[in-house]
Amino acid sequence: MSTATVHGVSGEERGDLTKEESRQIRQRSLRLLGSLLKPLRKRVVAAMILVIISTAASVAGPALIAFGIDTALPAVLERADWLPALGVGVVYLVTALAAATFMASYVVASARVSQAVLLDLRMRVFQHTQKLSLEFHESYTSGRIISRQTSDLDAIKQLLDEGISQLVNGILYMGFIFGALFLLDWTSGLVVVGSVVPLYFLTRWFQKRSQVMFRQSRVLSARVIVHFVESMTGIRAVKAFRKEKRNEKEFGRLVEDYRDINARTIQLFGIYEPGIIMIGNLAVAAVLLVGGFRVVGGYMEIGALLAAVLYVRRFFDPMEEMAMFYNAYQSAAAALEKISGVLEERPSVPDPTTPIDLWTAKGRVTFDDVTFAYNDKTTVLPSFSLDIPAGQTIALVGSTGAGKSTLAKLISRFYDPSEGAVLLDDVDLRRMHPKDLRRAIVMVTQEAYLFSGTVADNIALGRPDATRDEIMEAARAVGAHQFIEDLPDGYDTDVNKRGGRVSAGQRQLVSFARAFLADPAVLILDEATASLDIPSERLVQEALQTLLADRTAVIIAHRLSTVAIADRVLVMEHGRIVEDGSPAELIGGTGRFAQLHAAWRDSLV
Known part of the structure; x- marks a missing residue:
């Protein structure tokens, strides 16, 4: 503690x-x-x-x-x-x-x-x-x-x-x-x-x-x-x-x-x-x-x-x-x-004393017998192992408290495992240079926080040296360009504190553009589409195809429509993987994911 x-x-x-x-x-x-x-x-x-x-x-x-x-x-x-x-x-x-x-x-x-x-x-x-x-x-x-x-x-x-x-x-x-x-x-x-x-x-x-x-x-x-x-x-x-x-x-x-x-x-x-x-x-x-x-x-x-x-x-x-x-x-x-x-106070996630440089990350993520507990209390992940090949998009599904967000925080190295190791391209995250780690792994959360400044400044958060053309290209890629152009000053509109001039869904689109421009090897979406309405979500679904291409992606979502774009679905319960397969395989089965998918489909009707 x-x-x-x-x-x-x-x-x-x-x-x-x-x-x-x-x-x-x-x-x-x-x-x-x-x-x-x-x-x-x-x-x-x-x-x-x-x-x-x-x-x-x-x-x-x-x-x-x-x-x-x-x-x-x-x-x-x-x-x-x-x-x-x-x-x-x-x-x-x-x-x-x-x-x-x-x-x-x-x-x-x-x-x-x-x-x-x-x-x-x-x-x-x-x-x-x-x-x-x-x-x-x-x-x-x-x-x-x-x-x-x-x-x-x-x-x-x-x-x-x-x-x-x-x-x-x-x-x-x-x-x-x-x-x-x-x-x-x-x-x-x-x-x-x-x-x-x-x-x-x-x-x-x-x-x-x-x-x-x-x-x-x-x-x-x-x-x-x-x-x-x-x-x-x-x-x-x-x-x-x-x-x-x-x-x-x-x-x-x-x-x-x-x-x-x-x-x-x-x-x-x-x-x-x-x-x-x-x-x-x-x-x-x-x-x-x-x-x-x-x-x-x-x-x-x-x-x-x-x-x-x-x-x-x-x-x-x-x-x-x-x-x-x-x-x-x-x-x-x-x-x-x-x-x-x-x-x-000392960081519980300290920078390495002799960091390893990883200039170009491919995106392979490995959990090697990881055990994790918050504040040394109840164990959230017991002896967890997982291998995510580079370029694969996986979706994490499960009930609240199953350990999905914890998994995302460990990949982002917001926390270190109590035991075991999390690796990127076979390099322990605890030994990676912080700049390489932040360049290689980006998380987009449900709360898309926008800082005081212009829309362009917020998109360029991960790449402050980006040109205006690159910023606009990133916005177009995720479907945010049109609404930004409709703002009073376009890309130069001041979003004010917490993005007061834009809606929750629009803030999320800006955060997607921010992630696209940062161009990470590993992208984590933690309930990132939860604040979008159905039309906006469909627009983002198309943009995600571009956003997730050629990179490793971890998607945490309760909306199963987002899961459909994944190559692989992991169903988690109590910190363990209980189902692992493609969306089509799991939907066609009789397991937990098939039940969730059926319930979701009935709710749409």
Whole structure:
């Protein structure tokens, strides 16, 4: 079973994980983050240098104020010496300008890093999900994939664009202030050390609880998106079966759950932020009280006390800002966990390490003692063997669940057999170069998916370099040319999403033209004529004679009119071939196919 399915059934997709699972997921996320930042390490170092200089310059302010009050001001009052005061003012101005300049440069540099990371991550998710096998996509819903590419990446974008700058700047700011405070007055520094203890426990309490809640928030966000996508994708079924009210109720429940988890998160912030403010105010009061007594006793200058109070006040300012951005951090961390989980998936049908080239395939297909089970569960094909000579057209007939579509998926190498091998021209499909495999074998399914673009673009999907004449010739061969010419812009008509400008039967004709133009050695038709009406089917029947000529063909069909063009019929039951012969031989017999044919003929009457 794939990792995605395991995660979906266990804790990661529900948001309840053991400590060990949480640790492994954090390590996985950190590995992903490290791989994203590694190519940008020079930019990251440059940004860090800029923010360090900016922070050091901004921290110098209170120390300069202390020097001005304790040294420069007495020099003016006692000796009328304005030079120290002027020097303090100039230095203060220079440090302020330096802090602003370097901070502006840091913001630009960090923004470039964050955009580069987002671009890399977005491309990785898209490229990796395309490479994953059909097994993954059949278990990992499209809504969850969309959630990874949209809301999860948006959460990371928010953190990189805003949160990281605040976090890095805040940590450095607190560190510099801590050092400056100890250099100025170590006693005041000890007071701050004492305040860090309750601050640490408060932050740990907040971190543990918010981490769980934000992980649950990402899960619930994905569920909302999944439900929305499924409802909109299946809108015809929703309307046909009056499912609107049930959808509203289910969607309302999901949205309420999402609202509730966000409300609980806000309640956490309602405790954390005031707690930080209270600890900061108590620390300022303690420094002021202790420092006041020391000033009275002559152990501390008034300027130093003022600087110490300013430093302590500034020490807690970033904590309040970091609390505000901790929301973004936790949300992004949970999102990164989800994305890293997808990127950790490995194809169940991997490309061969040392592929065998098969430039020109003849089309012989062999099943050599194949056993297959989906997700290692119930066996669909038990010890299945079959030889299809090159150029032969076979029809697979049988009841639903007999294993016909599984056979087609194995020939297309959407799945690999659990045992045994599927061969093309005596070459194991698992060892064939993927380009040769996709060029040699093409499947046309019942759902003829058309991509956004023109009709011509969709026909040329398998051969993007095809000329317009070749595209038109393929359309004529399958009887699609006339209806395409009748479209508003002919072959340049935009079919829109899911082929909205053409009917189901016309989409199927376009898919036939696509297959004809690709010119594969092996063509698989999986219920490919099911969406055609009788006149269209007759037209396609004639076109299939051209389409199937000189190539191996596997036809899966419940309409027995399609089976008539086959050289050989295989009747399957429970993953085994129970009848094998020409259509005429089986019709003339007394077996399963003869019964099916008689029932079909009676239905026409």
